Amino acid sequence: MAEPVRSIVVLVAILVGVLVTAAGLIWLERRLLGLWQDRYGPNRAGRFGSLQVAADMIKIFTKEDWVPPFADKPVFVIAPAIIVVTTLLSFAIIPFAPHIEIVDLNIGLLFFLAMSSLSVYSVALAGWASDNKYSLLGGLRAAAQMLGYEVFMGLSLAGVVMLAGSFNLREIVEAQTKTWFVIPQFLGFVIFVVAGLAETRRIPFDLPEAENELVAGYHSEYSGMKFGMFFVGEYIGVTLISALIATLFFGGWLGPLLPPPLWMIIKTFVFICGFILVRAALPRLRYDQLLEFGWKLMLPLSLINIMVSGAIILVAS
Amino acid sequence: MDQKTDILQQLRLRFGDQILATQITHDDVTTLWVQKENAHAVLRYLKEEISDPFRMLYDVTAIDERLRSHRQDQPDGDFTIVYHLLSLDRNSDVRVKTSLTGDRPNISSVVDIWQSANWYEREIWDMFGIQFEGHPHLKRILMPPSWEGHPLRKEHPARATEMGPFQLPEEKAESLEKDLQFHPEEWGMKLGEEDTDYMFLNLGPQHPGTHGLLRIILALDGEEIADAAMDIGYHHRGAEKMAERQSWHTFIPYTDRIDYLGGVMNNFAYVQALESLAGIKVPEKAQMIRVMMAEFFRISSHLVWYGTFAQDLGAMSPVFYMFNDRERVFDIVSAITGGRMHPAWFRLGGVSQDLPRGWDRPVRDFIEYFPARLAEYDKLVMQNRIFKARTKGIGAYTLDEAIDWGVTGPGLRACGLDWDFRKKRPYSGYDQLEFDVPIASNGDCYDRAVVRVEELRQSLRIIGQCLKNMPEGSYKSDHPLTTPPRKENTMKDIETLITHFLSVSWGPVIPPGESFFRIEATKGANSYYLISDGNTVAYRVRIRTPSFAHLQMIPNIAKGLTIADLIAILGSVDYVLADVDR
Structure with a gap:
């Protein structure tokens, strides 16, 4: 196959795969939550409710797409697109198998961190553009929250980078042929999972949305597909973080017997289910508690992690 | 029984014949009548001076006496205000009644003795049209601001069929909506501190965190609650009025x-x-x-x-x-x-x-x-x-x-x-x-x-x-x-x-x-x-x-905390709005 054709096939496959996964998560999350909460979840449309996604899509596409007259219209329209675009772009650097990836970027990990920083604009701008006090508070919380977790998120990955000697995700996976990085970098793994939860703004860090406090937070004024974009954006985010955890700490596509892409998919789904389980199990932090938690506990921990990892690498070499 | 006579004796000793009468009721609550002018002093004495004081204002309510026939043992009057006090030290109750005459009587407020009297007195004003002098915010509490009449007065109809058909033309809807606009000054709330303007957030009546129809208006400095006001009455069904016709x-x-x-x-x-x-x-x-x-x-x-x-x-x-x-x-x-x-x-x-x-x-x-x-x-x-x-x-x-x-x-x-x-x-x-x-x-x-x-x-x-x-x-x-x-x-x-x-x-x-x-x-x-x-x-x-009673104190404990804390407080207090508004 000619190289450009192959790239396009891979690109389309990953794009479709990610979008289908994100849509499927709507169903998966509701079914899993139902299972854990002693209830059914969606089980009417299709077998086991599998057509629920289709029903949701039809509903969300045909709903009135309303822009409040008091909103800042251009920003209001662009905001939901930002989150989808930035999270989708992040997928470009994730290797699903030795040669199945969109770009083999030398600064892959930095690219992901940059995109994740950008995605918070979506929420902050949505909150601002809605001209609604609840949305505004949601947007403010998102911005503050970003300051809380973004720092230790980057630092938590420094250990992985040091061990692999590269920012390139493919090389990071290849460096895990002997041992997965979750073993030498367990602390880094834990910190990254926490940061990932905050990044996707899910319980216990769903402060910008915080239904019980802010009604629907930053997307209170959104309806139809614009709301759907936030929704899908969240699920793409969950998939992204799960894929990254698998890649950075659990050897990505590496594994016996099964073909590499399947390993990658299995690992990703395990973490996705983990994310859903966390949502079923935990209450929400208050926003100053999140900041305190980030700056006073997670940041020092990730710094210690870097120092200890660095020292060990130095001694070993 | 000893305690009962004890309270009466102490009161008689202190106030002499300002205590008008005692009343026999079917419960074991000491019930005494005082003159309108002395009510305030007697209540203050019971709260602050008597040994083992009656520190809790358990209830304040009123009775429209104008149509009642069996009250020969009680002083005359058109309305009666009933203060129900509870002493936890004594484990006993006392009921202080005072009678008011006239169509629109007034009496001095006891908010200066018990802050908690605030809502009770507003409710009596709302329901009976009795004025409380010295009350900081004597506005309707359960009925909408535009309501005509005071529902628990005997002349107020109890059934919708007695009131003529309900209509809501556009102007009326607009004026009703306007009535609900919030003016912080009316509630004695500040618009801001020296270098900050507060953001006023209308939490409710439709809000996932309020467990029903409750409106809380928050003066926010960032997410910190500088002041809060509660607006209740959205769940009012007039249960007390219905009781008078069932x-x-x-x-x-x-x-x-x-x-x-x-x-x-x-x-x-x-x-x-x-x-x-x-x-x-x-x-x-x-x-x-x-x-x-x-x-x-x-x-x-x-x-x-x-x-x-x-x-x-x-x-x-x-x-x-x-x-x-x-x-x-x-x-x-x-x-x-x-x-x-x-x-x-x-x-x-x-x-x-x-x-x-x-x-x-x-x-x-x-x-x-x-x-x-x-x-x-x-x-x-x-x-x-x-x-x-x-x-x-x-x-x-x-x-x-x-x-x-x-x-x-x-x-x-x-x-x-x-x-x-x-x-x-x-x-x-x-x-x-x-x-x-x-x-x-x-x-x-x-x-x-x-x-x-x-x-x-x-x-x-x-x-x-x-x-x-x-x-x-x-x-x-x-x-x-x-x-x-x-x-x-x-x-x-x-x-x-x-x-x-x-x-x-x-x-x-x-x-x-x-x-x-x-x-x-x-x-x-x-x-x-x-x-x-x-x-x-x-x-x-x-x-x-x-x-x-529980809802009334929430603004007080919420000050200085955040919205998230307010929601925690609302949840922990465990109220039911139907229980608040009745």
């Missing part, structure tokens, strides 16, 4: 819906007040059935609180588990009563029917099933570190504040006071049951939760004893005023047949008098103050609910 018997189902999570717990206070008025003694079996059902509803109500409180803090799952368990309680309730949330099961003189055959099995199953679940919930909610971080030290008030604001129930016990009306004033055989009164010490959101969770276990213990010791006998008294009267008596002679016919068609005629009964309801002290004028309907029914 027969004594047909009002029972209305009480179920006062605290709509409490079910028969509401019946409990009402029928006991009525029974003391009618002089009915309830058979032992009926008493125990009542206790058992009331405790089932305590469990059901606390389960709703437990789940929704966790939900308020963002925990998604507990509410489903707890509603499932509540469904098990409802299965038992419906097996016994046929109803679920509002079975209206208690009757004047007993309960509606005997326990069905085999009632004990589901009850026993539940007693075996539930403790393990509670242990699981402890792990899931109470021991969760985020839950603790969100609730410990948040929304705390001291015991003194609690008493001052009229807090009762779990909210009072969370401050460390071992006060439960089931123990302190046992009724319906509670004195023969073994149970503990759980307390906690800090009075914060977490401690209120600790108390309620332990109460679930204690309620289960009480139900277990009811199961073991359910007495034989009748489920309803033989007294002629019981409702519905017993059918067996009808066929004996014409006299009993006529009595039966009248009691069923018109309802029983309750002898004139006044009676008050208070129970430890799910959320605190709930009481019914009934006034009969010797008729088939009540002359006046006053429903004192715990939620009203």
